Amino acid sequence: MLKIQSISKHFGGVKALNELDLEVEEGEIYGVIGPNGSGKSTLVNVICGIFLPTEGDVIFEGQILSENPTHQRLKKGIARTFQNIRLFPNLTVWQNLWVARNSVEDIKTESSFYRWFGKSSIVKKEIEKMLEFSNLGNRADELASSLAFGEQRRLELARALATKPRLLLLDEPAAGMNKDEIRDLDGRIRSMQLQGITIILIEHVMELVMGVTDRIAVLNFGSKIAEGNPQEIQNNDAVQEAYLGYSEDD
Amino acid sequence: MFTEFLQNCIDGLMIGSGYSLLALGFTMVFGVMKRINLSYGPSIMLGAYFGTWLYLNLEQNAWLVLLGTIFGTVVVGIYVERLCFRAIKSDSTIASMVSSFVIWMQLEEIAMHLLPERTYPFPAFFAAKTIEFGPFYVRSEHLTMFILMLIIVLILHFFLYQTRQGLAIRALSDNPMASLYIGINRSKTLFLSFFLVSLLGGIAGFFILSTDSQITPFFGLWATFKGLIAMMLGGMGSLPGAIIGGLLLGIVEANVFWYGDPILRDISAYLLLFVMLVLRPGGIFGQSIVLRQRLAQERV
């Protein structure tokens, strides 16, 4: 579904990604782990089109994406969440979801009058489903900035879902979460997979990554040093080395 | 004595509604792009010159002038957007401000060539009348402008809060980075905002000039000053701030004009702004903007 073909991304002298190759199959949950600064967020930004790669191609469903700006990639079905939450703080929860849903919708099944004002029953029902999924039903009319941290994370995930993605990139979605919230997130990720969404999960929290992913790639200094199922990764020597002294403090 | 003061406040509200309309344009551009469009006043001036050119050369019809002014302002607004805002990278705030200043000069040149004498008549929809309310009175064209301002604010509010295009504009203003990732087309949305702002400016320009019944090349400078001051009083980027800032400016000016000296009127505007910036740097409604900017500066 997604193919990363010898991608390099340099920032001045820093090689954030270095001839990286990845291939993600349709329907799987693909984990990406690696120490801080190993290029994980850069990979997400390259896939979304915020950074153009210095070299190499991003191929999504057989199409090379090099020239497509972010909003076009989204229409093709690539959505993401952020390592640092980025909501629309002065919009309500409902509006955060509505604006996301609107910007991908191209199908003119309803009269444009209703589409303009977002009052159609289909839209309402979809957004209500998102609210239910993210357990925010009772906060729909509150400003996003007034939500608690965990709720904001859930809203960000729901907002990405509202764009109806087929590939969803999650950049450290469990950062700052407690054990219960992580278990909650685990369930949400599995349920998104069941809805047919392919997921790339970037995460430090090992219990989440090892539990939920089908395959994992390990990055170090912008290159892939290992790839395999969670079992194989846990027993891999190169990985142990890259993570030495790392897993303790994270 | 008190009646006099109230009368001044009424006059101030009426004149201030014109300032509010101008400030709305500045504040919307600032809200969406975090930039100041110095050439906004001059673009309205050039649009109005086009309107009055039609008046002189085609037909003496106020509707024609209104449409001509709006059309002219929108065309110039799009020109400014292409040259000062789209062509310049999104992180070069200073460059686009400087270039909007350069375009200001250019627009004044064009206006001078279009109509080389300095002062031209500007029509209104109906002859000026004075309407009495008990001890108070208002000029009919002032009242028209005030009511129009209220209607425009209602429509604008509805558009920004209840329609999908309006919501996209607010999302882009709220968090530009996140808006990219939910599929908002940045350049399309910016274009739409500029179009709206120019439309607003054309309407505002027509009604302000109608109350003066004449247009001079100084109108561009005047409109930029009044609009900017009103916006900063109310809070940069805030819609209610633009309205309140404009009305406040009008009221203060009218009272200074009455009790003090006509010359003091313009100085009072700067003084008021100075006091406001010292006491409340963000303006009346602007404190949250400071917070919002901090939020927007977080790393990816």
Ligand SMILES: Nc1ncnc2c1ncn2[C@@H]1O[C@H](COP(=O)(O)OP(=O)(O)O)[C@@H](O)[C@H]1O
């Ligand atoms: N916008 C940028 N400009 C310059 N250097 C960057 C930028 N983004 C990331 N980097 C650098 O690229 C490297 C990889 O960063 P990043 O992708 O954020 O790592 P990770 O997400 O794995 O912690 C780091 O050395 C970082 O400093």
Ligand SMILES: [Mg+2]
């Ligand atoms: Mg990162």
